Amino acid sequence: MDKFVELTQVGKHFDTKKGRFQALTDVNLSIAKGEFVTLIGHSGCGKSTVLNLIAGLLEASEGGLICNGREIDGPGPERGVVFQNHSLLPWMTCYGNVYLAVEKVFAGKESKAQLKERTEAALDMVGLSHATYKHPNEISGGMKQRVGIARALAMQPKVLLMDEPFGALDALTRAHLQDELLRIVGETHSTVVMVTHDVDEAVLLSDRIVMMTNGPAATVGDIVKVELARPRDRLTLANDPHYHAYRTAVLEFLYQRQQRPAA
The missing domain is CATH 3.40.50.300 (P-loop containing nucleotide triphosphate hydrolases)
Incomplete structure (x- = not known):
């Protein structure tokens, strides 16, 4: 192995x-x-x-x-981490929470258009394209957890x-x-x-x-x-x-x- x-x-x-x-x-x-x-x-x-x-x-x-x-x-x-608590920033949308992580990892390496595409692809992967611009208080617990997973996956760990x-x-x-x-x-x-x-x-x-x-x-x-x-x-x-x-x-x-x- x-x-x-x-x-x-x-x-x-x-x-x-x-x-x-x-x-x-x-x-x-x-x-x-x-x-x-x-x-x-x-x-x-x-x-x-x-x-x-x-x-x-x-x-x-x-x-x-x-x-x-x-x-x-x-x-x-x-190494991307998904916690038991979704740990989303409440003042940011689902998109914003994922984009923040993407920007931290890939800023300077990719254009803003590429960062946007990466963020949207991660949300689509977990089935949340329809909730892109919703805030955490507008979605269910399961959806919040999926945002957390999308955020981790978007960094391509x-x-x-x-x-x-x-x-x-x-x-x-x-x-x-x-x-x-x-x-x-x-x-x-x-x-x-x-x-x-x-x-x-x-x-x-x-x-x-x-x-x-x-x-x-x-x-x-x-x-x-x-x-x-x-x-x-x-x-x-x-x-x-x-x-x-x-x-x-x-x-x-x-x-x-x-x-x-x-x-």
């Missing part, structure tokens, strides 16, 4: 009033170009910490991280990082956006790392599911390789024995090998 993103013996601790908290220890993970990887585990297992380390929003306490042959030493446009992007949405909207994401990734062949709590979401979307042990000092406990043909259809997979075998393997890890921590 070509190592496009690589984490080697990565650890992360935080200094708190109660002393040092070791969030992660000895995390080793290689991700291939074009691969869709999900991180799953119980709350507090360091999933988002791993994602933020890859994004460059946190600095590793131990070990090293590489993306496309270069050390990760801070945020960069080659080498890696798309997603931190439970559908976690706050209702079941039907969530399913629709999962299908949209499958379509978009199929078109763009993006490398994706996504944090989720949802086992079905992980199996539906992933090439590999990285299962984290419980914190503190969490690490990679096991990895499930999902060998389901693409494109994937959720209705077809509902009766697929291989789908259910992958689902069972993840559930077994989470609820038998890794007992839920006490509240």
Whole structure:
């Protein structure tokens, strides 16, 4: 496997009033170009910490991280992030929110006409051409999240990082956006790392599911390789024995090998 993103013996601790908290220890993970990887585990297992380390929003306490042959030493446009909260600027339209990111990355390299075309293409990709000039308070939660995805994709990142992007949405909207994401990734062949709590979401979307042990000092406990043909259809997979075998393997890890921590 070509190592496009690589984490080697990565650890992360935080200094708190109660002393040092070791969030992660000895995390080793290689991700291939074009691969869709999900991180799953119980709350507090360091999933988002791993994602933020890859994004460059946190600095590793131990070990090293590489993306496309270069050390990760801070945020960069080659790594686009979609947060659980859409994080849109309320005074800007959908177009304005995406254009702001495009301008930041491509200003001086492309004309204003090209920046406009890039922005419109990203909104069209997530099915929001009709909402181009609407403000965040004029659209639904699912549409806001699609703007966030469009904003990240418009920067043409080498890696798309997603931190439970559908976690706050209702079941039907969530399913629709999962299908949209499958379509978009199929078109763009993006490398994706996504944090989720949802086992079905992980199996539906992933090439590999990285299962984290419980914190503190969490690490990679096991990895499930999902060998389901693409494109994937959720209705077809509902009766697929291989789908259910992958689902069972993840559930077994989470609820038998890794007992839920006490509240």
